Amino acid sequence: MAAEAHGPDLVSVVALLGAAVVAVPLFKRLGLGSVLGYLVAGLVIGPYGFALFNDAQSILHVAELGVVMFLFIIGLEMEPSRLWGMRRQIFGLGVAQVAVCILLLSGVGLAMGFPPTVAFVAGTGFVLTSTAIVMQMLEERRMVGIRAGQRIIAVLLLEDLAIVPLLALVAFLAPGGVEMTAGARWQAVGIGLASIAALVAAGLWLLNPMFRLLAEARAREVMTAAALLVVLGSALAMQLGGLSMAMGAFLAGVLLSESAFKHQLEADVEPFRGILLGLFFLAVGMALDLAVIAANWSVVAVGVVAYMMFKALAIYGIARLGHADHREALERAVLMAQGGEFAFVLYAAAAAVGIIDAPTNAVLTAAVIVSMVLTPVMIMLHDRLMPPEMPSLDGVEAPDHNSASVLIIGFGRFGQMVGSSMLTRNCSISVIDTDPEMVREANAYGFRVHYGDGTRLDILHAAGAGRARLIICCVDDRETALRIVHLVKDEFGGIPVLARAFDREHAIRLVEAGADHQVRETFESALAMGREALIRLGNADEEADEVIATLRRRDTERFAMEMSQGMEAGRRLLLSHRADWLAAHEGMESEPQQGGAGTP
Incomplete structure (x- = not known):
């Protein structure tokens, strides 16, 4: 880094934060999206801008943890039953898309004059879509929970899984790679499987008891540290087994998706995920080598256009064969046409074993980064040319109010009676409570209760407060109830809030705080x-x-x-x-x- 000083290099930290704070709001205001803002900001402060940073790769290695944490949060939303229901999309749609794209893009490499082995590695690397960019786009477009978004996530998961056999294939294709013994291959497979088994065992029998003990200690900073330990520890376990760090974090998230501590974990990891993912995009922008592009601009330009075009055509065709309509197939093709961060890993591995030389590695890496930079622009053009359709209401019945979502905060004796009344009318409820013993007992009796502090806005968001039709505060502490009501009405003002009051004075304060209705806990009884x-x-x-x-x-x-x-x-x-x-x-x-x- 350019700036050097005794002690912490605050100039570098301030430069990173300042670039993000200035660029991202500006680009979002222009309708270009946050990802492009990060990429351009990284280019500006990188070696080919103001040169505040000279080693983008070192930042990129750290920032990859943002992708790891992102997949952990996605895993928290993927309960095992839900993931099992997506198995055909993952291993059917995903395998078909990866196989067809490898075939077409390898042909593009041959047409560009690469030797067959180099053409295969170059095309295969470009097939691996950027999980970070696509997931960020899905989140901004509110597509993570809908069926079209789920199909894209299924393919991304398969591509993350595919990096393992592809790296093994690179080693096999290397000069002298055929000499690798069968015993060594089976040993590598065994280590990978053992890593997965160890992680699954820890998730099933260790993590929940650990979080229960930490929750009983009521040390918030330790809970945050434990959440980071789970994410980074699972990533390390997979890395030591020769597998993808991101897949390790995703698997840990899936194992904890039915845990009572799900919302707490999501809220604790989310701030780190956001910062590190932004840092990842900044580092990608810094890594864009303008000297390589200038020296090989024709090869890079042809490669970017050809790879993105043929990959988009393959994705569109597979989507249509999978019974997606034209609009969904086109949107998927635009979102997934770029290369991704795993291409850097694959190209580096190929360069290390002598399949590709350093100039070819630089050109291919530059092509991938340019495709990542172009993706937000392509999505913006797609949205301009194909605005979203207004949904048809023909044949749609009026909503059933009994299916309204209710968030209950506090599940003691008062909250349990309120929840029981909701369940008798088949209302869907979400419940959070800070007493781990209560959470365990309630779950044992069939209630779905999660551990979480209702005075924290991040946990309220994770528990679905923004999507609820009604929020009921049933905590038995006066000041805590007041803080919750203030917080909920400030953040989710349009959602009615019912609150449990201790006495008349407390009831008045709750109403003044914005509660739509209050009930004194002893009055009616x-x-x-x-x-x-x-x-x-x-x-x-x-x-x-x-x-x-x-x-x-x-x-x-x-x-x-x-x-x-x-x-x-x-x-x-x-x-x-x-x-x-x-x-x-x-x-x-x-x-x-x-x-x-x-x-x-």
Whole structure:
């Protein structure tokens, strides 16, 4: 790096952060997307811009952890049953797309004059789509959860898996690579399988108990450290086994996708994922070698155009064969036409064993980076030329309110009763609670409860607060409830919030904080107890109901007065009500005496 100083190199850190802070909002405002903003910012501060950084590769190696963390978060959303349901797309659609693209792009390499082995390696590297760019685009376009996005993710997963046999094939194709013994190959396969088995075993029997113990300690920073340990440890386990780090993190996420700590893990990893993924795109921009492009501009230009065009055609054709319509197939082709970060790994491995020389490696790497830079521009042009269709409502029935999503925060005795009432009407509910013992017991009884702190905005987002139709705060701590209501109304103002109140003063503060409805935890139960007592003392049901209705009406009047005029006005109204009650009580007691004296 250009800037050197004693102690931490703050100039470099400030340059990275400043480039991202300036470029990304500007490019998003221009409609060009955040990815292109990062890439251009990296180019500006890199060796061919202001030269604040001279070694982009060292930054790129660190920033690849952003891709690792991204796949961990994707894994958290992929429950095993859901992943099993995608098996045909992963191993059917994915294998078909990779095989056809390798065949076509190898032909492109031969047409460009590369020897057969070099043409195969060059085309195979370009086949591996950029997981980082595509996943970022899917997230920005809100496609991760829809069927079209799921098909793209299935292919990306297959490509991540394919890097392992492709690296083995590169070693086999190397000069002298045929001499590798069968025993060595089986040993490599065995190490890979052992790494996967060890990770699965840890996910099934170790991770949940570990997080439960850490949750009971209530040390937030340790939970964050544990989340990072899981992501990086799983990536390291796969790397030591000769497999993809990203696939290790994805597998760890899948194993924890049904854990009660899912939302907490997602919220803890998300900030690091965002920063490192942005750093990855910055490093890719820095790695764009303008000298190589200038010296070989015709080869790079022809290679980028030919590789992207034929890859897009293959993706479009496979998508149509898979029964995708024209719009979905075209969108998939545009999104996945670029080369990816795994191409750098494959080309470096091929250069290390002598399949390609250093100038060819530089040209191929530059072609991949240029394709990554062009992807946001192509998507922008696609969206301009093919604006999204308005969905047809023909034959669509009105939504069923019983299917509304409800987020319940706090699952003690109060929250359990509220949740039970939702479930009796088949409402879909999401529940978070900070008591690990409560989470374990609730899950044992069939409730789906996750560990999470409702006072943290990131966990509320992870728990689906932004998509809920109703949020119910059932925590039993006054200040915590107030913080949650404030946070929810500030961030999700359009979603109704119901809150559990401790007493009248707390209820007023909750309403002032924005709660749409509050219930004092003892008020209704006290009225029910009073009604039962009146009936057991000989009063008719109707008389008891009238008394309870009067008490509820007067309480509502007092609450409204205290809201508008303050607590003192409410106390005066309460004294007035008590005076009325005493007067009525004295009149009831004097009537028999007067009747006994013969007074009419």
